[in-house]
Amino acid sequence: MAVVADTPAKGGPTIRILDEGDGHYRPPDPDGLRAFVRDNKDRRLVDKRMSEQDAISRFVEDGAYVSYDTNVWRRGPSSLMREIIRQKKRDLWLAAKFSAHDATLLTAGGCVSKIDVGWMETGRVITEAMNAGTLKMYEWTNGALAYRHLAGALGVPFLPLRYVGGTDVFRNSGAKLIEDPYTGQAVCLVPAVNPDVALIHVNQCDIYGNARVFGPGLAPVETAMASKRVILSTEEIIDTAEIRKHPGATTIPYYIVDAVVEAPFGCYPGTVPGLYRADLQHLMEFGVAQMQGKMDEYLEKWVHSVASHTEMLEKRVGLAKLNLLRSEETHTEGYYT
């Protein structure tokens, strides 16, 4: 049987900060979030459906800290990101926790000035923006960013973790190394992040924002809870009666959500597993455009020359392609079955 040690005497060593990173970071503000929630978040069941234009113009301000889940390759809010580019939002600070080329698209659109990066697809656009001084990166890791969102979701200013320390990530970040007052060992702290706005693409939700996310994910729940504003794009809107029939399937409840944007194929060109596969042809078109320095043409074709996601699907993708992407996503097990 394990021996349980006595509780140590109080008044042990004070917490010492052993080392600190030099990075610039969004300071945690749990009380600010609480006050914002008290004053701005609707507790009533109200219909939150709106167009992507309204959602982005109402809830994404220039200079905002924006977090999204997952990414443009898989169950990400691609249509909302295109609308951010269309509306020429500026000076955004992105949380790129396992991002794909989302950050590249938004940077090419002139929307981004700072990125907290865990991992993201990089290339010419990012390197050129960094070297031009228009984009500043702050190095974190996927896990550390997901964990900072968890701290934000818990409403605490920081959380301890057992990595990041000792690396150049630590040096370039807002992490701190302290002496743990319980064990006396070194442990790392990372600051909570409370994004101004979260963009989350979900499989299903009702008009109030009670949402279901299927499949593995990065941190959709933590991201929604940590953020002041939450915009959901959804593959489909379902009845609240259906939500109430399977409450265990709801991962984000309505009062956290500010906007519900109906967006079938909302992750296009990426996949929503169980519904449609990724359009590899489109991803290659994007890759070639970036390599050739033709991102302006790409954005003109896929974003600026169409007024909405629906118009992009109709005029640029076409019904035949959409049907193909659906029919070739043969793996539905675990999602809708």
Added chain:
Amino acid sequence: MSTALAFTDNEATITYTSRLMEEDKLYFVAIGGPPLLGILLAKQLRAPAIAYVVEDGTIAPQVPMPTPPFMIGAGLASSRAVAWTDMNTVDFHAGLGYLDYGVLAAVQVDQYGNFNSTFTGGTYDHPVRRFGGPGGATEIAALCWRTVLMTRLQKRKFVNKLDFMSSPGFLDGTPRARERAGMPPGTGPYRVVTERAMFGFDDATRRMKLIAIAPWTSVEEVLADMEFAPIIASDLGVLDPPTDEELDILRTQADPTGRTIAGEWIMLEETDAGLRRVVTEAAT
């Protein structure tokens, strides 16, 4: 199983890594890339029950073979898992000590097994080449009991000083350096695998140690492609080239689009003195 005489550097590295994998261990890998192919090869060929956990929260999936194109954006990558969780949850599992091995690809590595996946050349703010970033490698390398790194044997990759230390090996190599930086004890780099040399780490100094080479190369050739001099094991092992069977699985089952296994070709010929690398125009 006959020895293949033509394969890419990535195929060799994946094969050697795959041969390290055991069924009674739990692996942590990124969503796609060479480490996952190593596991899929081992599962297909000799250890079908190997379980792995993916950064996106997928636990012990059974990916259908042949694998779908663009695994990183394919739902099938998570198919027939025992659980779909999320990134924080699987990182917690690693933090609790359930994950035996993290298998990771590295851009640059130093003699203590610290590695870089952030940038090379220039400065952090003005990089010559910017890569994707640490991803999950930092937590995987900190929390799994052992870390296996996969990279190419090149002087610009085995460096005295990293351009950026994204993820931890033994840090400065001093005793308990990882613990002093807040990492759990008993963890650290275990192997560094390349297309023609495999390294471990010396218990006393935590410096990288050459433990095996391919039969078609020599210690001198290996050292010529490293900035730092590793310790050299007295009983140097042999990295048998990939077999036809291993390559067949890699090419037709694990990576049928050839996206990840593509690389520099290595052509061998059998001579009286053993296997020799043929350097031809076509081989590069």
